Each structure stands twice: as structure tokens, then as C-alpha cells.
Amino acid sequence: MNLDLMRELSVSTDSKIVLLVMDGLGGLPNSDGKTELEAANTPHLDSLAAASDLGLSRPVAAGVSPGSGPGHLGLFGYNPLRYEVGRGVLSALGVGFELGENDLAARLNFATKDSSGKISDRRAGRIPSEKGAELAKLLDENINLDGVETFVLPEKEYRAVAILRGQGLSGSLTDSDPQRVGLEPLPVKPTDDSPEAEKSASLANAFIEQADDILKEEHPANTVLMRGFGMHPALPSFDETYRLNAAAIASYPMYKGLARLAGMKLLKEGEGIAGEFETLKENWGSYDFFFLHVKPTDSAGEDGDHRRKSSVIEEVDAQIPGIMDLEPDVLAVTGDHGTPAKLKSHSWHGVPFMLHSPYTLPTAESFGERTCAGGSLGVFPAEEIMGLLMGHALKLKRYGA
């Protein structure tokens, strides 16, 4: 999306927008010839489709399957090729760390170094999560770098995340992970000439040196490998770009984190899918934009379980009348990418997209990949979704006289 254009044209109004995202919604035909969405019994989504604009949204580029970061950046109107979210940043968001604008994040592996200084196990024998948490705490409390605050938080097993907070940092750094055993860890090096990158490389190397010292009596996790360095991406906020007072409802930390990067307020979600919709209702009066994220569609797709994915979609379908009772001015239902059960992974395919408002041109009586393919929105880049939502909510001024 042209964010400058949005900033120029957007106006704050009373109208309310709901963006309902079923993670990995897009699918492919299974043995019954139907996609997960087509096979699901969705009377409410279907009758909504009969009064909606339909289309297929393309996440990043033709043939390219997005991770969760770029998938959601696109949904929020940020060009996912321009605004990058590093792996370290996603890990930090995933553990619920409140990343700030001066934060440099990296993934940590606890690993094993032999007496000759070479890495003998890049995952430290996959130590249990409890041990990983204990060692992360040890580093968090004892590492002391000049001029920056440091945070170390456990992810799972041998994985953790490190954050350096301070002025003048940069994520333009190489990994210390040599990627193969039998090699010495690599020094972290700057990948550009900036003083920020040079300073950050020194800090990262000092971090590793101190960690080695702190962990020297531990076994098998006697060192750390650092990779996926990245700064907080400093996205233009929803407030400043779209004049929206936006809130997010999500059950997984990473999606909460992505929404927070865009400046959305995080709402405390209830239990399960029904609980998330309950949260929407409770907070209806306080915001004019709601991002509601449903995760289990993606998990079922990743597991290759098309029936379970259809069931999750049916569970969401049952919540549609409750949303419609709130009378949103615009309700969009889509995914951040496809996760076809047939592929058991994220996919590059067009994602079913449905937009309901008083100003639509309906073309079909059901919500599915193939009715969306024939819809009045055609196949379009996911980053245009925010423009469509804003237009249909009558929140954009006319462009030019």
C-alpha cells in the first residue's frame, strides 16, 4: 500500500472495521475434490459472501510462500518486501517481549563447544526447556555490556532470544553460527560500513565471550550461537497512517507482537476461539478497528489434517452471527497465507478474501477459493487490503479534484 497516500487521505470517523484472519486459511482440493474451506459447512460465511466483495489476495509475490511476519505485514498494509521483520525480532515477539524502537534482537542456540574450541553440537543435545529457561535466566542476570541493556528470554529447549537495548544499534550483522559441527563459531561481523553495525558487532561478540565464561562449567550447553540479528522494524503506526484506534485480539504471542509493531492495542483474549470473539464484543465500543487472529486453521493445515482444518473454520463460522449483531461497517474475512493440508506448510497461493460492507458487488453465494477467484476484486496484492477496508468504511477522502 502507498502509506503516504493513506496518510494524506485517511480521516477519523465513527465507522468500525473488523479484520478477521484465519491463519493459513487458503487450501487446495483434498481427496474429496474440495478445499478445506469449500468442504466446511459454513452457512453464515456463505450468506455473508452473498452480500460481499470476493477476491484472492496474494501475500508477497507470485509463487512465494510467506512466513507469519511478512504474511501479517501485508495484511496491515506494509509492503512485506520493504519492511522486514528479522527472525530475532519474531522470536522476541513470540516470547511476548515488548520490543522497543532501539532494540536489536537475535536468536540464541545453546550449543556444545569441545576442548579445541570447535562446535560439537549446535543444539546442546536438545536440552529440555526447563534447562534452557534456567540458562537463559543465568545469562539475563549476569551479562553486562557497556552502554546497552541486555535481556535473554527462553524460547523452547535449546532456543532462546537475546535483546540488546541502546542508542545507535544495527541489525546488519552476520551470524556466529557456523551452521556445521566441527567448525569454530564465527565472529559476528558488520555487513555494512555504518558505525552502528560496527558497534553492534563488538557488542554481540562481547555478549558471546561473557556467555562462554558464564556457561563454562555447564554441560552440554557451554556456549551460545547467535543468529538472525534484526532491529525493531519501526513501522509507521496505524494511528498515524490510517487515523485508526486499532485493537488486536490474538492468542499467540507472535501475532500479538506483530500487531503491537503496527501500534495496535493488545486486548486480553478469552479462552479459545469463542473467547476471542467474546473479547471483541466486550471491547466493541472502545476502538474503530479490530484485528482478530485465529490460529488453529494453520496448525491443522501444517499437520495435514484437512478435516480438522474444516472443523476450525466451522467453529469460526458459528461466531459470524455474533459479529454481525455488533453491526460492523466493514467486516473482512481472510487469511495471512494458505496452509493447504495437502502441502502441510505455508503456501504461495491466492488467499480467499471476503469484504462485507453496504457498498459491495456480490458475485457468489458461498465463500471458497473458487468463488473468490471469480469475485469482483480479482487477484490482488494482500497489502491493498487496508485500502479496501478504509474505502468501504468511508474513511478516505477523494483523491484529487
Place this chain on the structure above:
Amino acid sequence: MNLDLMRELSVSTDSKIVLLVMDGLGGLPNSDGKTELEAANTPHLDSLAAASDLGLSRPVAAGVSPGSGPGHLGLFGYNPLRYEVGRGVLSALGVGFELGENDLAARLNFATKDSSGKISDRRAGRIPSEKGAELAKLLDENINLDGVETFVLPEKEYRAVAILRGQGLSGSLTDSDPQRVGLEPLPVKPTDDSPEAEKSASLANAFIEQADDILKEEHPANTVLMRGFGMHPALPSFDETYRLNAAAIASYPMYKGLARLAGMKLLKEGEGIAGEFETLKENWGSYDFFFLHVKPTDSAGEDGDHRRKSSVIEEVDAQIPGIMDLEPDVLAVTGDHGTPAKLKSHSWHGVPFMLHSPYTLPTAESFGERTCAGGSLGVFPAEEIMGLLMGHALKLKRYGA
């Protein structure tokens, strides 16, 4: 459109193109479930559709409703975000002023200034058009600025337009209009560091000072506010870009002006819609591209009168056999944007587009928003229309070996 590519590939041939634009053609379903175009009885457009490529064209960007300027720039192949037509320029075109490449245009409001120098009425009590015309003439004859020619023409009531003509001018200027009463008018300031902007700001302020002097005995219109400064946009011409000898038929000055910006020859139009088509026939031998603009579809849409809009479309439908008798090589029928009766304003929706030539891939038996949604052209940016017209007229060389 990539104008450099057009310039590289276009060749002059005998084939003839007609671009028939019904202003604000696009609509939304009304109480009968049909759009204005779908509801209209259009046997000729429908049978043309059965031998045409269909698609939906998007004017500017997702969710963005264009004004007439950007809407037409897109139709003529100019990226409407790159080529801006300022409000002053549109006003000048609207009153039929023949804007040249060195012209700086601005809108004028006649206004009332109280004895303390503050604006007490931004519209001078909405003086009648006759009075506005008289005062415009007074300024036109008496303002005398160093090194530039000045023109002042009346629009309507308290509105007029001023043009400064000279070398080295710029439209990068702030408005003098304080936007609220009880404030002093603002000095016009340059918005960039160029000497052109600085010079133009001085000239604009001198203009206002002289106008104040000329109007000092008038009441209530004793001053002018200037806003919407803009230079002639200096579009690459149709001739140089497409090797087209292009003519325009339009009944409203603004559309004539927009066509003239693109270098089209203006033809004297007959009375009403039938008269415009008569002009087309009379001039058929002399040009290879005709832009024919029909206004009342938009006016009916703005009035929320879907039946009248359908009637206008039917009136145009009746002219189709007459055009086909001329055997144009390419005939395209579309709009510059939607003006759905339901919205009573310009809209952001895809605009029905139909292209007839011997080289089409027909997909439907009728011309409507929803048959266009399923057409072989898909949903595409309006600025690509000129490329399609040129290709179907066999006026573009192959690109590359």
C-alpha cells in the same frame, strides 16, 4: 502506463480507436439487486460485449475514489499519482482557459476582511455570479505584476481563478486562505527551497496586495483568498507518446481541458449526447483516436437517481450502432470511476471496461459490472487502458526479438 515503452513501440497506422467514456459509469446494486448498468436496457452494448474483452479497471489505488482529474489522467495512460493536476489547474480548465506550459493557476475566493485585517467571511456573503464576474474582470484588467502576465476569470458566485504566466514559476506554494473566519489571511509561502517557488510566492503576495487595493471600496468582497496553486502538469503528449492524432469530444470545459493537456484536438460538439456522436461522425476521417466524454451518467449518480443514470446509459446504447457503422478498429466503452447512485459520490470500485476489436476473447453476453468481473482482462489499473487500445489497434511493435 510505462510511457517510455509506449514511445518506443508505438507506430502510426490507419487504424482508428474510439474511447467512449461515460463519466461515473460504475455502480452498485440498487433496491432491485442490479447496478445502474445492469438494470439499463442495452441491447447494443450487450451484443458488443459478446464480441469484446471485458474487465474491471481500478482508477488510482485500492479503496481510493478519484476526482475527475486523476480519473481521466489514468484513462489517458498517465499515472495519476505521478502526474498531479492541482485544483487551480482544474478550475482554469473548467472555465475554458487555454492553459500553457508556463502557467501557474490558483483558485480565488472573493472574501470579506474587517477593519482589523481579519477575515470575517471566506465567501463574501456568496455574492451572485454576476458580481463575481464583474470583480474578476476588474482584477483581470488592473493587476500588474512584474515579469508575468496575469489572467483572472470568474467561476461561479464568489469563486474565480487566477493564472500567472511567465518563465520560472512553481506551484509549490501554501494557501493564503486561513480556512477559518476571525483570522488574518496567511502570507503565501514556498514549500520548497527552489528560486521558482520563492519568486512565485512573492508574485502571489503582490497579487493579493494589489487586489486588496483594487477592491478596497467594494463590499462585501473587499479581498481575495488564494489556494490550490498548481502549474500546468506538462504531460507527455498523445502525439509524441502514442503517435496518435487524437481528438476529444466533450460538453464540459473541464474534460475538454484535461484532453487538451494530453495534446488532443478539441472538436466542437453538437447538442446533447446525440450531438456528440454526430460530431464523431463528421470528423471520422480526420483523426485516428477519439475520446468521447458523456457527462450525465455522473450527474445522475451524484443525485442518487439510479433510474436516470440507467436512462442515460440507454441513450448512449442507442448510439452504438452509429459508431459501429463507422467500423472503428477498436472501440472501448468505460468510465473514469464509479458514481454509484447508492453512494451519491465518486467511488473506488472497479469500473466496467469493454474493448471491442477483431482480437478479443469474449466471456459474456452482456455489459455489466459482474460480467466484467469475470472477464478476460481481470481487474487492472486504469492507466493500462491505453496500452490495451494500442495493442488491439495493432499500433505497437513487438517488444524484443
